[in-house]
Structure formats: structure tokens, C-alpha cells
Amino acid sequence: MLLDVRAFLATARAGSFSGAARSIGVAPSVITKRVGRLETRVGTPLFIRSTRKLSLTAEGERLRPRLQELVGEIDLTLDGAQTAGITGQLRIKAPTTIGTLYVGPALVAFQSEHPGIAIEFVLMDRGVNPLEEGLDIALGALPQSYASVEETPLCAYRxxxxxxxxxxxxxxxxxxxxxxxxxxxxxxxxxxxxxxxxxxxxxxxxxxxxxxxxxxxxxxxxxxxxxxxxxxxxxxxxxxxxxxxxxxxVMQDFPIPPLWFKAMVPRTKASRPAVAALVKHLVEWFADFPQQPTPTART
The missing domain is CATH 3.40.190.290 (D-Maltodextrin-Binding Protein; domain 2)
Incomplete structure (x- = not known):
């Protein structure tokens, strides 16, 4: 059943069975079969199938955040059972420019210290809800917040x-x-x-x-x-x-209000050792940026 749920969540993120198959590393037919089993289990279609793309049904939209939370809790439990150092896989999103110039080197340094961690690093400039997208950490400076997602400020983005x-x-x-x-x-x-x-x-x-x-x-x-x-x-x-x-x-008498570059983590994943270690690493890495008084972390 867990494999079926993961296939459903991957398909919802990718928008296609083939995209989900690539992200998981299996054949598209495997994803199709697993999603079909889950639909049979819940007794209703979870996707609207068309020749162009897949989209979630109302029931699929309802189940997605809860299943994502449950998978996060399972991953957290399994990670807590590991004792030989920090291991696991992390999916991280960051904006393109700051991701290339600053986050990328930070992740290289982190992975060098923790060779047991595998990292998938995605660069995109739109804001995303890390819970819905199956991310462990979403980095960004846009003034957006999401339910069940914790925020840790990293630096002022003037x-x-x-x-x-x-x-x-x-x-x-x-x-x-x-x-x-x-x-x-x-x-x-x-x-x-x-x-x-x-x-x-x-x-x-x-x-x-x-x-x-x-x-x-x-x-x-x-x-x-x-x-x-x-x-x-x-x-x-x-x-x-x-x-x-x-x-x-130009027009220095009317400054631009600063944004805050922050790490957004689904609450169900915040206690995972790998996630907590990376957030701590990022806080230290970005401490050299020009700072204003740090706002209180949002939980």
C-alpha cells in the first residue's frame, strides 16, 4: 500500500505517469498499476485522465495533503531507527539565481560532511508548497506561508x-x-x-x-x-x-522593504535528522549575509 501511495503522490507532482516513473526510477506501467490499485482501494478515481495530462479529482485533491503527511511520518519513523550517522534522501527547491550562487555550494559542503545523504536539488523561481510538492525543504524569499509548514529565516534579502x-x-x-x-x-x-x-x-x-x-x-x-x-x-x-x-x-528616500530568505519545511519532516541537520547548516552558512534583526521562526 505504501508503494501505491508514493506512486500517487509522485504522479500528482509530475502531472503524468511517465514523469512519476522517472522520478521514482520504475517503468510507467508500474506507476499506472500502483495508482490503479490505490483507486480500487479508496473506491473512486483519483485522477482525471486525458490525452494531454492528468489532473486530480476532488477526492484526489482531498487525499493528497493527508497522504503526504502520513508518508512524512513514516519516513520520520524510519529515519529515527537509523543509528549509524545521518542518512536518507532530501528533496530541496531553491530560486535559480541564489540557488546557483549560494545554495548550491552550501549543499556541496553539507553532503561532503554527510556522505550518507542523497540530495535532489531543484531550481525554480515560482513559490511552491513543500508539503504538496513532496519536498523536504523549500527555500525562497517570497512572502508566502503555508499551513502545516514551519519557516526558519536564513538572512535578510535586501x-x-x-x-x-x-x-x-x-x-x-x-x-x-x-x-x-x-x-x-x-x-x-x-x-x-x-x-x-x-x-x-x-x-x-x-x-x-x-x-x-x-x-x-x-x-x-x-x-x-x-x-x-x-x-x-x-x-x-x-x-x-x-x-x-x-x-x-534611484529614489533612496523610498527604500524597498527587504524580503527574508527562508527555509520552509513540512511540519511532519522537521524532526527528521537529515532535515534538521541541513536547516542548521543553512542557518550557519547564510549567517555571513548582511542581517537585520532576525524575526521569530514561524511554526
């Missing part, structure tokens, strides 16, 4: 509004947030087209005209340096560009 000198020669620099509407803007897809600024009294939200939208900060910075428009970028990625004069800060 951002700033910048532009190239050439662009600002052609276009007067904005003085107040409302001026942004008259400018070409380069937008980071996960943040969207509503930009938020901090004033002395409150936060101010401005809808912007996006000349370009992109989901990679390095492409965003290159486009800004080329004079295509204004953008909100992570401070740690533009320090060199600012020092070299390729970019300049």
Missing part, C-alpha cells in the same frame, strides 16, 4: 531600485514612487508588476509598465546596465556594478 547612468540621462530620475509610472521598468517575474516602497508613514504600492519581465536576476541586471529601464534588484548582486558606476541607486 533589494534596491537602480538604473544605468545612460537611462537616467534620457529620463529624469523619479523623485517619489508615483513617478515610476512614467518610466520603463524591468520586472522580476516572481515579484510581479506591483512595486512596493517604504515611506516614513506607510508602504506605497505602484503598478509599473514593464518593458521586460524576466525570472533571472542576472539577466535583469544586465538589461538594466544596458539602459533599458529601472529595476528592483538584490543588493548583494549589484555591489560591483554600483562601485564601477554601471548602475546608480
Amino acid at each position: 533589494r534596491m531600485l537602480v538604473g544605468a547612468p545612460a537611462y537616467l540621462e534620457r529620463n529624469p530620475a523619479p523623485v517619489v514612487p508615483g513617478d515610476i509610472a512614467q518610466h520603463d521598468c524591468l520586472a522580476f517575474v516572481p515579484i510581479g508588476l506591483s512595486w512596493v516602497f517604504q515611506s516614513d508613514r506607510a508602504q506605497i504600492s505602484v503598478d509599473v509598465h514593464a518593458r521586460m519581465t524576466v525570472n533571472d536576476s542576472r539577466v535583469l541586471i544586465a538589461a538594466t546596465e544596458a539602459g533599458l529601464g529601472l529595476s528592483i534588484v538584490p543588493q548583494h548582486l549589484v555591489a560591483e556594478s554600483l562601485e564601477a558606476g554601471r548602475l546608480v541607486p
Whole structure:
């Protein structure tokens, strides 16, 4: 029965039997058989089958989070029975840029210290619920929270509004947030087209005209340096560009509220030795980032 449940959860994540088969390492026919057995057991279809893709039925949507929790509890029990060091497999998600530049090296160092742990590292820029996606840890800075998911802040993720000198020669620099509407803007897809600024009294939200939208900060910075428009970028990625004069800060009297880069862990997995060890490692790894007072961890 456990194999059938795992096949169901893998299929729900992948959206196809073939994708689930690749993630588990078996033939698609095996996944189909296991899902069919589970559907027979519960007495109702769990997927709507079409020629294009699979989608969950209402019963499948209802069962998915609970089955994911149960599998997590089983994994936790089995991990607790292991005594010879930390072992197991971890599925981790992180945004592309920070994942490549910072999380990747952190995972390499962690796995070197714990050779008994296998890691599957996925880079994607959309926010995901780690419980629904079958992840052990989802890393990100978007202001999203999920039920039954614990959050551990890792570091402040400071951002700033910048532009190239050439662009600002052609276009007067904005003085107040409302001026942004008259400018070409380069937008980071996960943040969207509503930009938020901090004033002395409150936060101010401005809808912007996006000349370009992109989901990679390095492409965003290159486009800004080329004079295509204004953008909100992570401070740690533009320090060199600012020092070299390729970019300049804009509208510093209205700073961008910082986000928090955090580790999100399903509550059922938080006590797994491998998960707890990696979260501790990440907290220490990111301690060198510029910090503001650390918020209380959310449980």
C-alpha cells in the first residue's frame, strides 16, 4: 500500500505517469498499476485522465495533503531507527539565481560532511508548497506561508531600485514612487508588476509598465546596465556594478522593504535528522549575509 501511495503522490507532482516513473526510477506501467490499485482501494478515481495530462479529482485533491503527511511520518519513523550517522534522501527547491550562487555550494559542503545523504536539488523561481510538492525543504524569499509548514529565516534579502547612468540621462530620475509610472521598468517575474516602497508613514504600492519581465536576476541586471529601464534588484548582486558606476541607486528616500530568505519545511519532516541537520547548516552558512534583526521562526 505504501508503494501505491508514493506512486500517487509522485504522479500528482509530475502531472503524468511517465514523469512519476522517472522520478521514482520504475517503468510507467508500474506507476499506472500502483495508482490503479490505490483507486480500487479508496473506491473512486483519483485522477482525471486525458490525452494531454492528468489532473486530480476532488477526492484526489482531498487525499493528497493527508497522504503526504502520513508518508512524512513514516519516513520520520524510519529515519529515527537509523543509528549509524545521518542518512536518507532530501528533496530541496531553491530560486535559480541564489540557488546557483549560494545554495548550491552550501549543499556541496553539507553532503561532503554527510556522505550518507542523497540530495535532489531543484531550481525554480515560482513559490511552491513543500508539503504538496513532496519536498523536504523549500527555500525562497517570497512572502508566502503555508499551513502545516514551519519557516526558519536564513538572512535578510535586501533589494534596491537602480538604473544605468545612460537611462537616467534620457529620463529624469523619479523623485517619489508615483513617478515610476512614467518610466520603463524591468520586472522580476516572481515579484510581479506591483512595486512596493517604504515611506516614513506607510508602504506605497505602484503598478509599473514593464518593458521586460524576466525570472533571472542576472539577466535583469544586465538589461538594466544596458539602459533599458529601472529595476528592483538584490543588493548583494549589484555591489560591483554600483562601485564601477554601471548602475546608480534611484529614489533612496523610498527604500524597498527587504524580503527574508527562508527555509520552509513540512511540519511532519522537521524532526527528521537529515532535515534538521541541513536547516542548521543553512542557518550557519547564510549567517555571513548582511542581517537585520532576525524575526521569530514561524511554526
